[in-house]
Amino acid sequence: MKYVVLIGDGMADEPLEELGGMTVLQKANTSNMDYLATYGRAGLAQTVPEGMHPGSDVANMSIVGYDPKKYYTGRSPLEAASMGVELEKDDVAFRCNLITIKDDLIADYSSEHITNEEAKELIESIDAELGDEKVRFYPGISYRHLMVGKKGLGANTECVPPHDVIDENRYEHMPKGEDSELICELTEKSMDILKDHPVNLKRIEQGKNPGNSIWLWGQGYAPAFTPFGELYSLKGAIISAVDLVKGIGIYAGLDVIEVPGATGYLDTNYLGKAEYAIDALKDHDFVFVHVEAPDEAGHMGNMNAKIQAIEDFDDKVVGTVLKAAKEMDEDVTIMVLPDHPTPIALRTHTSNPIPVAIYCTSQKVSDDADAFNEEAVKKGTLGTVYAADLVRKLIDGEWAQ
Incomplete structure (x- = not known):
């Protein structure tokens, strides 16, 4: 089994009056993420532990499988x-x-x-x-x-x-x-x-x-991580243009894969990230792909830019990985999620639970979720999970039970 985690930083949002009460994630064309939610399992994930600041450092640390309550010492040591x-x-x-x-x-x-x-x-x-x-x-x-x-x-x-x-x-x-x-x-x-x-x-x-x-x-101060391979007995890699996310990978002992044209902004090389992730699966068991663009648009308060960033993420990253996964000889489990909400109206992060969907090319499982957004995933069977447990749930297959 191979595993790919696709992170659209800050994709989650809140209802906007100018969208008729929809969120940007509901408004955007997300056919590939909708597919994962429809033909897999969906729910909500709490990426920020209670009492901690809803930063991308805390949230992404959780997604990579490290409980911030145990490992977090600050954002900047990761960037260093x-x-x-x-x-x-x-x-x-x-x-x-x-x-x-x-x-x-x-x-x-x-x-x-x-x-x-x-x-x-x-x-x-x-x-x-x-x-x-x-x-x-x-x-x-x-x-x-x-x-x-x-x-x-x-x-x-x-x-x-x-x-x-x-x-x-x-x-x-x-x-x-x-x-x-x-x-x-x-x-x-x-x-x-x-x-x-x-x-x-x-x-x-x-x-x-x-x-x-x-x-x-x-x-x-510098944190002390238990290596990913020691925790999960798998070889992993991480792809991101953002120093703090790459820093998490370095401390976790993941291979950090650099992608030409990856900028951490709206003009990032979406397709390149997906293609490098697919290639990495040849000699890695687990690949994390992080895309910063939706978060940047959220901080700018630019609704249209955020919708475009989400659609680019869905089409060029999720769609490319999903198509390749279906053609692989080995089974592939794909998980897609934001790390935290970055609401357009607030222009900063919140700690609300975020939507998550998990799909496996060989698992014939589904639930009542029929789209990937803040509301539709509530009909899924995953319920609300603690994000730091997700990597273990993927490996153990607990998400599909």
Whole structure:
């Protein structure tokens, strides 16, 4: 048996008045995910444990089969692993967003999805000016970067994700508590460095949002994972353009497969991810495929972009994998799900249970679910499951019983 898990980040949503009370997932053409729900089993999955923040880190960790209540130490250590930054015992990794501040408002959490090349110049300038024996800055992808604090610096500082406070006054959401004075100082100094940087002046001339401030959050120490192969006795791989998801794979001992053109945005190489996943099944038992695009559209509050991202995911990823699975000599179990909701109206994550569907090419099982969306899956027989148990349920075949 082979296993493929297809994750459409942030696909789940809430009813919208402009869609006549439907969600974007209900509105979108999702014939392939509907097929999995109709000819497999469906239900809801709780990816975020009670009391934990509904981040993609927590949710995807659950889906990969690691209970966040046991393994989670913070978002940024996962990103550090993907970026090749090795953390020492007392190092604290922070996510360092390049954001746009206008009139003291947090106007854009991504600096309008600044390019890798532009962002690299900005972060290198920040490190040259602010990096020292206490903190270092490392360039990542687009607006997502890394700061490492030495000797536990900032481990207990209270920080807020910038995408949770869009269009709100930055002073109301500055870091608080232990070491917050230094973290705030770094933010303020970054604004002085970046305001007249050539990269930003050019972006402003082009009518684009500048990356005129850093924003630090999501910090933590390096986690200690039990290897996936040891937990589940299977060889696994993971495909994603997002550092935190790749970092989960690295700590889990999964093979991280890079796909050309995978961007973590609306223009990502959907088809390439599916094709690389199919190829990976030749020498892997378990493959996770993560697509970020629906989540990005949700954070933008762009309904039409999110519908398009969901339809692209369904057609180019789910459809391609499903067609190939049916043609394979070996049986294949496919699971499709978001990691969390990212409602258009809220532009941030929630911890509500998300729809999940499981289909096997050799299992003749089904239930009353006839579509893949937040409401239809409630008619399925899976009920509401704890997401960290899903990998075990797939392997044991419990989902089909």
